[in-house]
Structure formats: structure tokens, C-alpha cells
Amino acid sequence: MAAQLTLSLDNLEAVLGEAGMSLANLVRLNVYTTDVDRLFEHYGVLASRLGADGVAPSTTMLGVTRLAIPTLMVELEGTAVA
Template sequence: MDHQQINPWEWQDEFGYSQAIETKDGERVLYCAGQTSMDADGNPVHPDDMRAQTSKVIENIETVLADADFGLDDVVRIDCYTTDVDRLFENWDLITDRFEQPGCTLLGVERLAFPELLVEIKATAVR
């Protein structure tokens, strides 16, 4: 699958995302549900630790992708929801280090499904 980043400006590079991603010749699209900092039994983990939760979220995304024979490099879009945008930005390197500059939306929300959750990321992958 061929994909190209569309960035008419350069400022977004600092944040590790693209304004748009064009895909060509993609045969499969995977729409992942929002992933949070949950263990394999569905229990929230790492309360009040944004860094650990963000890392666990990415780990869970990677697990879902692998189960469908995709990888993080196939992700073309992420939607991030957080109860604390500033704290997520303090840990944004976890996202930019693992994803290859996908299209991205970041929203601050009052709360997520469980009160102890701080971040949720939904990914779309194309292969």
C-alpha cells in the first residue's frame, strides 16, 4: 500500500502528525475502537499516571493491530481524547516516537468511560 503525507505547512511536524494522508492501492482498512489503559482482563491500570497510561494505550493499539495482521506503521489516522491536554502534551513523545506522522485529532474531554482513565486513542490503519 502506498501512502503520502499531505502537509501544506511545516508547523505540524513539531507535533508529529500530518494534515492528511492519501492512500493508494490499499486493500484493507482497519477501524480500531478507542483504546485505553486497560489490562487483558478489562481493568484500568496506572491511575493518575499519564505517561504510563499513554504507553499502555499504544501497547493495546499495537496488540489489536497485530491480531489483524497490521502494524503501527500501517496507521494513517489517530483520534486522541484526554482529560488533560497539557499533561498529554508533556508525554507526546510517546506518540511521535511510535506513529509515523498520521493524521490526528486531539480533543480535551471532561471524562472517559472510567473516571481513572486519562487518555484514549482510536486508530485507523490501511494496508
């Protein structure tokens, strides 16, 4: 879970970077996970990355049965403003 969460954050940062933004531009973050308990065990990964950019977007965590790719355990959906 920690590795997937880290990769998801890396990918989100890359997409934001292409738009000339960073995690600091996030105003909303939805976290979809197939295992809420495991995500909470690794929530520090998410919190520390957001904290490093001084951002605390409105966040919703949703437990789902599965994601589009069966091996995925976490998916991030962010809204950012310039």
C-alpha cells in the same frame, strides 16, 4: 499520563497485530484526553512510537471532561489500512 499513553499504544499495537498490521498501517489517530496540558508534556511517548514505525498519521487531539472509566486520562482511536 505517560504510563497510560504507553499502555494505550501497546493495546493499539496488539489489536493491529491481530489483524496482521502495525502502527505503520495507521492513517488516522484520534487522541482523547482529560488533560491536554499533561498529554503535551508526554507527547514524546506517542511521537517516538509512531516515528519508530515511520508513520505520521493525521492526528486529532480532543480534550474531554471524562472517559468511560473515570481513572482513564487518555484514549486512542485509530484507523488503519492494509
